[in-house]
Amino acid sequence: MHKMLWISWTQQPTAGIQPHTQRIERFLVTTMTFDCVRIQLLEYCINIQHKEKGDENMIRIEILFDRQSTKNLKSGTLQALQNEIEQRLKPHYPEIWLRIDQGSAPSVSVTGARNDKDKERILSLLEEIWQDDSWLPAA
Known part of the structure; x- marks a missing residue:
């Protein structure tokens, strides 16, 4: 089974270039890797939102x-x-x-x-x- 994983984060400015305020990516992952990806990303303080629930x-x-x-x-x-x-x-x-x-x-x-x-x-x-x-x- 596949789930959609939405990841949003704020980029840091680099060499005087203004960052995008927020960037949202989506990935299709299997149910098994979904939890692994979520846990790894939480460790890096990336805010994950499950858009399908409207959370x-x-x-x-x-x-x-x-x-x-x-x-x-x-x-x-x-x-x-x-x-x-x-x-x-x-x-x-x-x-x-x-x-x-x-x-x-x-x-x-x-x-x-x-x-x-x-x-x-x-x-x-x-x-x-x-x-x-x-x-x-x-x-």
Whole structure:
């Protein structure tokens, strides 16, 4: 099966030449390579948009744990966290793109919220989820 992958980025000025503000490319990729390409491009901070969903209003949440923190987590914890976030946020925000992974430093990023109040509400819900340990896998 093939999917269309849309990639947009801003080019940096080179030798005094003004860059294009934004350039959008599209690629046909197989389902298997789609995830690999997406992950590699995320590592290079390229904003990927799935135009077929019309996700201009999509909330994007990225939660990264440093490698040391994930060593101490029980097996299945990150998947359980993802499930809990989706379960609690989807009723309020049906279009969510969520990434939970390891990174060089811990971070939480929320983008795509309509306003600051929405962003604060999402961050507050994430904090509630983190403090409520009922979603953690059994020991």
